Amino acid sequence: MTTISKDAYLITFINVFAVDPANQSRLVDLLTKVTDQFVRYARGFVSSSLHRSLDGTKVTMYAQWHSMADYEAMRQDPRPLPYFRRALAMARFEPGSYEVVEEFAAAPSP
Amino acid sequence: MTTISKDAYLITFINVFAVDPANQSRLVDLLTKVTDQFVRYARGFVSSSLHRSLDGTKVTMYAQWHSMADYEAMRQDPRPLPYFRRALAMARFEPGSYEVVEEFAAAPSP
Numbered sequence: 001m002t003t004i005s006k007d008a009y010l011i012t013f014i015n016v017f018a019v020d021p022a023n024q025s026r027l028v029d030l031l032t033k034v035t036d037q038f039v040r041y042a043r044g045f046v047s048s049s050l051h052r053s054l055d056g057t058k059v060t061m062y063a064q065w066h067s068m069a070d071y072e073a074m075r076q077d078p079r080p081l082p083y084f085r086r087a088l089a090m091a092r093f094e095p096g097s098y099e100v101v102e103e104f105a106a107a108p109s110p
Numbered sequence: 111m112t113t114i115s116k117d118a119y120l121i122t123f124i125n126v127f128a129v130d131p132a133n134q135s136r137l138v139d140l141l142t143k144v145t146d147q148f149v150r151y152a153r154g155f156v157s158s159s160l161h162r163s164l165d166g167t168k169v170t171m172y173a174q175w176h177s178m179a180d181y182e183a184m185r186q187d188p189r190p191l192p193y194f195r196r197a198l199a200m201a202r203f204e205p206g207s208y209e210v211v212e213e214f215a216a217a218p219s220p
Binding site: 001002003005006012014016028032036039041045050052053058060094099100101103105 | 111112113114115116121122124126138141142145146149150151155156157158159160161162163164165168170172204206207208209210211212213214215216217
């Protein structure tokens with residue numbers, strides 16, 4: 001389970017993969033496999049959540065890491081690399097690295 | 111605080127605003143104001159978290175709602191509309207609606 005908090009001092013990656021709807025579930029399977037087998041063992045990995053767009057055209061990974069250096073070290077690891085290459089062959093990758101600046105909860109009913 | 115869980119049966123919006131870095135903090139302020147004053151009071155709103163990209167070029171809202179109908183009803187409300195118009199005047203809006211399909215936690219240390 002992922003918890004989003006601006007007080008956590010993590011780095012957040014929101015990586016959007018634009019994909020042909022025919023390939024969406026293959027891409028979900030691929031990103032599931034690489035995360036489960038490699039990424040979650042990497043130093044500095046905190047959590048990630050994989051999202052399937054309802055229109056079939058996107059898959060978005062919301063991931064939290066302790067630092068950019070930890071994330072970059074994982075991206076240099078040769079073991080997950082073939083998975084990333086296959087993902088990039090079937091999708092247009094729009095990466096983003098973020099900090100959480102605000103959080104909003106539902107207002108109590110009046 | 112936002113909790114991401116595939117068992118929550120919510121609809122997730124991951125809305126990316128591509129922005130000139132000179133306008134990033136104005137856009138954060140605007141989206142903070144509209145969420146704080148209007149959106150969080152809307153029926154079906156669960157939570158949202160606002161993210162500032164480290165390179166200055168994006169602002170991304172991660173928002174959870176009970177249903178698409180609730181979200182669309184809020185978008186029809188005339189009160190927040192001027193804020194959304196101002197946001198769209200300074201940013202390129204890439205909306206996405208999703209379901210959470212997988213969650214990953216860090217593997218325990220060996």
